[in-house]
Amino acid sequence: MKWLGMLCAGAMLLTAPGAYAGCLERVRTAGVLRVGNGLLGAHPSLWQDAEGRYHGIDADLLAELTRRLDIPKSEFIITEWSTIVPGLKAGRWDIVLSDVNISEERHLRGHVLFSTPYFMLYDYVIVLENSPIWRLEDLRGKMVGSVMGTNDSATAHRLVEQGYAQDVADFETFGDPFIALKNGQVAAVIVDQGTLHAQKEHFRNLRTVGAPLFYTPKTQWAQVQARAPYRLGSEGVVVPEHCPDLLAAIDTALDAMRKDGTIRTILKRYGVWEPQQDHLIVSQADSSHKE
Numbered sequence: 001m002k003w004l005g006m007l008c009a010g011a012m013l014l015t016a017p018g019a020y021a022g023c024l025e026r027v028r029t030a031g032v033l034r035v036g037n038g039l040l041g042a043h044p045s046l047w048q049d050a051e052g053r054y055h056g057i058d059a060d061l062l063a064e065l066t067r068r069l070d071i072p073k074s075e076f077i078i079t080e081w082s083t084i085v086p087g088l089k090a091g092r093w094d095i096v097l098s099d100v101n102i103s104e105e106r107h108l109r110g111h112v113l114f115s116t117p118y119f120m121l122y123d124y125v126i127v128l129e130n131s132p133i134w135r136l137e138d139l140r141g142k143m144v145g146s147v148m149g150t151n152d153s154a155t156a157h158r159l160v161e162q163g164y165a166q167d168v169a170d171f172e173t174f175g176d177p178f179i180a181l182k183n184g185q186v187a188a189v190i191v192d193q194g195t196l197h198a199q200k201e202h203f204r205n206l207r208t209v210g211a212p213l214f215y216t217p218k219t220q221w222a223q224v225q226a227r228a229p230y231r232l233g234s235e236g237v238v239v240p241e242h243c244p245d246l247l248a249a250i251d252t253a254l255d256a257m258r259k260d261g262t263i264r265t266i267l268k269r270y271g272v273w274e275p276q277q278d279h280l281i282v283s284q285a286d287s288s289h290k291e
Contacts, residue, residue: 022245022246023094023239023240023242023243023245023246024069024243024245024246024249025245027069027071027094027246028069028070028071031071031072031073032071032072032073032074032075033062033065033066033069033071033073033074033075033094033095034074034075034077034092034093034094034095035062035074035075035076035077035093035094035095035096035097036076036077036079036083036084036087036088036092036093036095036096036097036098037058037076037077037078037079037096037097037098038078038079038080038081038083038084038098039058039081039098039099040076040078042056042099042198043056043197043198043201044056044057044194044197044198044270044271044272045057045058045098045099045194046058046059046076046098054076056270057119057266057267057270057272058076058097058098058099059076060266060269061097061118061263061266062074062076062097064253064257064262064266065097065237065250065253065254068253068256068257069249069250069253077092077093079092081098084096084098084100084238085110085112085238088112088238088239088240089111089112089240091240094240094243094246095237095238095239095246095250096237096238097237097238098238099119099121099194099235100114100235100236100238101121101151101215101232101233101234101235102114102117102228102230102234102235102236103217103221103225103232104217104221104224104225104228105217105218105221105225108224111241112238112239112240112241113238113239113240113241113243113244113247114236114237114238114239115236115237115238115239115247115250115251115254116230116236116251116254116255116280116281117230117231117234117235117236117280117281118235118236118237118254118257118258118263118280119234119235119263119267119272119277119280120231120233120234120235120276120277120280121151121192121193121194121215121233121235122192122193122212122213122214122215122233122276123151123152123155123156123190123191123192123193123212123213123214123215124190124191124192124193124196124208124209124212124213125139125144125159125188125189125190125208125209125210125213126181126188126189126190126191126196126206126207126208126209127181127187127188127189127206127207127208127209128181128182128205128206128207129205129206129207130205131187131188131207133187133188133209134209135209135210136159136164136209136210137164138209139159139164139165139187139188140163140164140165140166141166142165142166142186142187142188143165143166143167143168143169143185143186143187144156144159144160144165144167144168144169144186144187144188144189144190145168145169145170145171145176145177145180145181145185145186145188145189145190146168146169146170146171146177146189146190146191147170147171147172147173147174147176147177147191148170148171148172149170150191151192151215151233152190152191152192152195153168153170153190154215154216155190155213155215155216156168156170156190158216159190159213165188168190169185169186174191174195174198174199175199175202177189177191178199178202178203178206181203182203188209190213193212193272193274194272196208197270197271197272212274212276214231214232214233215232215233216232217232228282229281229282230280230281230282231279231280231281231282234280237250237254263277264277264278
């Protein structure tokens with residue numbers, strides 16, 4: 001069976017578009033790494049200054065990856081979020097670097113490859129500085145706010161199911177729950193730490209309650225996800241399924257960036273490093289315990 005799997009993988013590589021030369025070599029020959037991103041303007045991920053220069057975690061990570069992959073230059077191609085993966089498959093960009101959460105569902109159903117993780121999102125219960133809420137138990141009987149269709153909203157609804165809150169008000173944008181918090185429409189907001197960091201520019205009197213709330217998989221994917229070598233909520237670079245050589249080079253670069261402290265330095269630069277960010281890859285001991 002192992003040999004059969006290897007032969008099938010080899011056949012896929014031989015028949016995939018551009019596989020003969022190898023994706024990494026093709027990009028190096030072109031002289032530019034084209035990168036799909038759907039987050040322009042989202043602090044601390046990616047934004048432009050008045051001169052059009054990119055700033056943020058994604059920009060700094062891309063600059064390091066480009067250098068370590070020995071590619072002359074790279075460029076962001078800004079797109080709508082819904083076109084990120086279809087554009088990758090269509091060859092409009094070589095990789096996606098856009099805060100995409102890694103999951104086994106996305107890997108298996110989307111037919112794409114994910115790099116090892118470079119950042120992890122998790123949620124916090126966020127309240128105003130003068131709030132009487134200091135523990136999760138203090139949310140009982142209260143309304144919390146989040147953003148419709150997000151992992152954050154799933155966390156908020158899970159708190160309701162567990163009896164910690166009464167109901168969830170789901171809003172359309174990431175700023176709306178904070179406006180509702182300020183106006184007293186909700187007692188707390190449930191969003192990820194990146195969103196919290198961005199909103200602190202507009203709402204100065206915020207604090208978190210308790211420890212981070214980590215994402216949980218959908219019930220039907222729980223067993224498969226439990227065997228994954230990364231923690232759910234982790235973000236990775238997305239690579240076409242027919243480009244394992246490019247993925248291997250990216251993983252090697254990210255591994256070196258973890259070991260020499262580059263990733264930690266970048267996250268600290270934008271105020272989002274916390275100790276959890278050093279433990280995105282599940283150890284063998286953790287994996288054994290899960291099984």
